[in-house]
Amino acid sequence: MTGEEDRIKNVKELMSGNEAIARGAYEYGVTFASAYPGTPSTEITEVFSRYNGGYAEWSPNEKVALEVGIGAALAGAKAMVVMKHVGVNVAADPLFTVSYTGTNGGLVIITADDPSLHSSQNEQDNRNYARFAKIPMLEPADSQEAKNYIKSAFEISERFDTPVFLRATTRVSHSKSVVALEDPIQREDTTSIRHNRDKYVMVPAKARIRRVEVEKRMEKLGEFVDTFSENRIEINDPDVGIITAGMCYNYTKDVFPQYSYLKLGMVYPIPVNLIREFASRVKKIYVVEELDPFLEEQIKAMGIEVTGKKIFPYTGEFDPGIVETAITGSSQNTFNFPVSIPPRPPNLCPGCPHRGLFYVLGKLGVFVTGDIGCYTLAFMKPLEGLDSCICMGASIGMAHGMSRALKDKGKGKIVGVIGDSTFIHSGITSLLNTVYNQSNAVIVIADNSTTAMTGMQDHPATGITLQGKKTKELDFVSLASALGIENVRVTDPFDLKETELVMKEELGRDGPSLVISKGLCALLQSKQHEKITPLRINPDKCTGCKLCLRLGCPAISWERLEDIDVTIQKKTKKQKGIAVIDSSLCNGCSLCDQLCNFEAIEEAQGNE
Amino acid sequence: MNNTTRSILLAGVGGQGIIRASDILSLVMIEAGYDVKKSEVHGMAQRGGCVTSHVRYGKKVYSPMAKKGDVDILVSFEKLETLRYLDYLKPEGKIIINDEEIYPPSVNLGEVEYPDNINELIASHFSNPKVIRASEMALKAGNHKTSNSAILGALSLYLDIQTNFWESVLRNAFSEKILEANLRAFNFGRNA
Numbered sequence: 001m002t003g004e005e006d007r008i009k010n011v012k013e014l015m016s017g018n019e020a021i022a023r024g025a026y027e028y029g030v031t032f033a034s035a036y037p038g039t040p041s042t043e044i045t046e047v048f049s050r051y052n053g054g055y056a057e058w059s060p061n062e063k064v065a066l067e068v069g070i071g072a073a074l075a076g077a078k079a080m081v082v083m084k085h086v087g088v089n090v091a092a093d094p095l096f097t098v099s100y101t102g103t104n105g106g107l108v109i110i111t112a113d114d115p116s117l118h119s120s121q122n123e124q125d126n127r128n129y130a131r132f133a134k135i136p137m138l139e140p141a142d143s144q145e146a147k148n149y150i151k152s153a154f155e156i157s158e159r160f161d162t163p164v165f166l167r168a169t170t171r172v173s174h175s176k177s178v179v180a181l182e183d184p185i186q187r188e189d190t191t192s193i194r195h196n197r198d199k200y201v202m203v204p205a206k207a208r209i210r211r212v213e214v215e216k217r218m219e220k221l222g223e224f225v226d227t228f229s230e231n232r233i234e235i236n237d238p239d240v241g242i243i244t245a246g247m248c249y250n251y252t253k254d255v256f257p258q259y260s261y262l263k264l265g266m267v268y269p270i271p272v273n274l275i276r277e278f279a280s281r282v283k284k285i286y287v288v289e290e291l292d293p294f295l296e297e298q299i300k301a302m303g304i305e306v307t308g309k310k311i312f313p314y315t316g317e318f319d320p321g322i323v324e325t326a327i328t329g330s331s332q333n334t335f336n337f338p339v340s341i342p343p344r345p346p347n348l349c350p351g352c353p354h355r356g357l358f359y360v361l362g363k364l365g366v367f368v369t370g371d372i373g374c375y376t377l378a379f380m381k382p383l384e385g386l387d388s389c390i391c392m393g394a395s396i397g398m399a400h401g402m403s404r405a406l407k408d409k410g411k412g413k414i415v416g417v418i419g420d421s422t423f424i425h426s427g428i429t430s431l432l433n434t435v436y437n438q439s440n441a442v443i444v445i446a447d448n449s450t451t452a453m454t455g456m457q458d459h460p461a462t463g464i465t466l467q468g469k470k471t472k473e474l475d476f477v478s479l480a481s482a483l484g485i486e487n488v489r490v491t492d493p494f495d496l497k498e499t500e501l502v503m504k505e506e507l508g509r510d511g512p513s514l515v516i517s518k519g520l521c522a523l524l525q526s527k528q529h530e531k532i533t534p535l536r537i538n539p540d541k542c543t544g545c546k547l548c549l550r551l552g553c554p555a556i557s558w559e560r561l562e563d564i565d566v567t568i569q570k571k572t573k574k575q576k577g578i579a580v581i582d583s584s585l586c587n588g589c590s591l592c593d594q595l596c597n598f599e600a601i602e603e604a605q606g607n608e
Numbered sequence: 609m610n611n612t613t614r615s616i617l618l619a620g621v622g623g624q625g626i627i628r629a630s631d632i633l634s635l636v637m638i639e640a641g642y643d644v645k646k647s648e649v650h651g652m653a654q655r656g657g658c659v660t661s662h663v664r665y666g667k668k669v670y671s672p673m674a675k676k677g678d679v680d681i682l683v684s685f686e687k688l689e690t691l692r693y694l695d696y697l698k699p700e701g702k703i704i705i706n707d708e709e710i711y712p713p714s715v716n717l718g719e720v721e722y723p724d725n726i727n728e729l730i731a732s733h734f735s736n737p738k739v740i741r742a743s744e745m746a747l748k749a750g751n752h753k754t755s756n757s758a759i760l761g762a763l764s765l766y767l768d769i770q771t772n773f774w775e776s777v778l779r780n781a782f783s784e785k786i787l788e789a790n791l792r793a794f795n796f797g798r799n800a
Binding site: 012014040118119142170171174175176177178247249250251253254255257319320321324337339340341342343344345346347349380381382546549552554556557558577584 | 613621622631634635638643644645646647648649656657658669670671672673674675676677678688689691692694695711712713714715716717718720722723726729733752
């Protein structure tokens with residue numbers, strides 16, 4: 001061992017679960033990763049791509065990412081495919097059949113679930129996919145385990161010729177804890193072309209044979225899981241036993257260190273003999289798990305009496321207090337302050353290109369089928385410019401369906417809005433459908449030239465890869481024209497008049513229209529433009545009409561006349577206050593200036 | 609070192625440098641020989657929403673999140689956010705408040721009022737909340753983005769951690785260009 005290696009063995013680092021998964025994949029010699037960004041999974045692929053020697057890509061969506069990963073695994077690579085929980089829905093089609101074919105190389109699918117819907121449209125429990133698709137699943141409890149388990153996942157994949165799930169939850173992905181670093185193993189090139197049509201061509205005759213192999217594999221995994229060292233029994237007080245996995249183990253250990261534990265590292269299949277052994281050594285058993293009674297139902301089916309969802313919530317993520325309250329039955333110490341606290345929801349940034357578009361849509365009073373991205377926030381007051389959000393890509397299909405169902409009643413009143421990255425993810429086929437089945441809905445691509453919500457990831461239309469290399473750039477106008485859309489318009493959302501005019505024209509037309517509302521994400525503007533000129537409101541001109549406040553810009557606020565230090569001449573009898581721009585927040589987008597009827601908005605001078 | 613896990617909760621608004629501050633705090637605790645876990649939520653919260661970060665340290669830490677009523681120190685980067693997370697604090701817990709108001713959308717729209725006298729209200733329920741003016745310290749330090757270092761400086765007085773641990777972590781945390789301003793802000797906070 002060289003001195004260098006010796007040193008790294010002793011290095012400990014504070015890492016998020018996501019960083020640790022990336023590190024573990026690197027240490028284990030994983031050379032291939034594909035993903036679509038999605039909170040809380042995004043950083044895994046970003047961090048992995050920065051390690052030397054591997055290939056990593058943003059695929060256009062999770063289904064493509066998984067298919068890319070399957071291809072790499074069949075070629076003999078160790079491939080990691082990364083997505084958030086709802087991404088697995090998108091990838092479900094290849095998922096269920098790669099379970100039949102097996103993987104040749106290593107194939108690990110990371111599903112980052114989001115109990116409590118911190119950044120998601122649902123809180124589905126993806127452990128169900130493991131059972132549904134007959135794919136083993138590991139679930140780490142902290143960053144050190146995340147790093148260890150990604151290696152175990154690949155070992156299991158390679159040994160049993162199966163895809164393997166690694167399930168993280170938001171709290172594992174985004175909490176940080178101490179991780180011991182190790183050297184990466186020597187990478188070998190394991191790739192080659194190996195024809196095996198019996199195994200990989202899933203026509204009915206072949207798939208029936210593989211179907212039997214899947215059950216044989218599950219049987220072998222069932223034996224293996226009883227010996228898997230990450231399923232472990234900790235016997236303390238034998239009166240109470242806890243069966244748990246993932247972050248719930250930490251919550252429970254935190255409040256009940258004295259109890260006995262069966263801590264599962266692999267949550268599917270479950271270790272039947274180990275569970276029976278544990279049950280024989282403790283009296284009362286609680287199953288502590290967030291979301292569905294996934295372990296509980298399987299353990300009860302074994303004829304073992306346990307307490308689970310009878311006392312624990314079905315919904316939301318847990319914390320130590322929730323676990324303690326459920327088991328002791330006592331209520332949490334909550335301090336209620338005698339003041340109502342205004343909520344602080346997330347908001348579109350100052351200078352966001354979506355603000356102008358949704359201001360116009362809200363004003364037009366149309367029904368806007370929305371999609372997944374920052375712009376979903378436009379449903380809130382005061383913009384109220386978006387009426388639905390179901391899943392990635394839903395806006396276009398829904399706008400078409402609604403327009404078809406409403407017939408004349410919906411004419412000129414239905415708009416589907418989708419972001420650029422979301423459009424590429426799953427809007428292209430539904431846009432084609434609006435042409436094929438002749439829709440009267442107007443579709444808008446809110447193109448801010450990035451995947452903003454998840455933190456500025458590139459995509460095919462930015463022309464830059466995950467590795468920062470230039471590539472062929474997708475052109476939405478040519479794409480739309482190739483799909484057969486005759487009315488394609490490009491507008492500037494920072495120009496309210498033009499946006500309103502174009503929307504009105506397109507809503508007045510028969511047949512499908514596409515409007516590309518093109519304005520750079522505010523967070524990219526500050527990176528790319530050297531100089532931004534913030535605005536201010538001239539208090540001597542502001543009449544307090546509040547029109548600019550209707551933009552919901554975080555930089556603009558309302559001040560009552562009595563709260564202002566200097567005396568301000570009232571412009572009208574009714575004037576109660578003035579609008580104020582915080583020049584340190586203002587991006588100078590000028591929307592408020594375009595709305596103001598009193599020329600009260602001007603460029604902020606030097607020291608503002 | 610006894611087995612008690614101690615919890616610090618940092619709360620404020622997206623963009624105030626809370627995550628960075630909690631990273632620094634965690635690294636200091638590791639330098640001082642503790643096991644550390646910390647937790648926050650990314651994503652939607654970045655867009656001007658509430659941001660909290662739990663930092664827990666001790667001999668062996670299990671949960672990265674504290675339960676309600678169990679936080680030792682609440683460090684609030686914004687006055688209103690102090691109120692929102694008071695229920696996490698132990699009855700005898702300590703509070704550090706940055707004397708800054710950032711209006712949420714409903715206040716900006718003039719629909720609801722930003723609560724008056726927050727500092728006084730808190731002082732009537734908890735003993736000796738420490739109020740600091742981090743923005744002023746940051747400006748005095750020469751960089752308005754160093755408020756979070758000033759707040760960490762104020763927090764450092766409540767923790768039994770040698771100053772050299774703070775200094776070595778801070779020196780690694782910032783680029784040369786902004787390091788001196790951050791160290792100055794930290795010291796203003798510590799001497800406040």
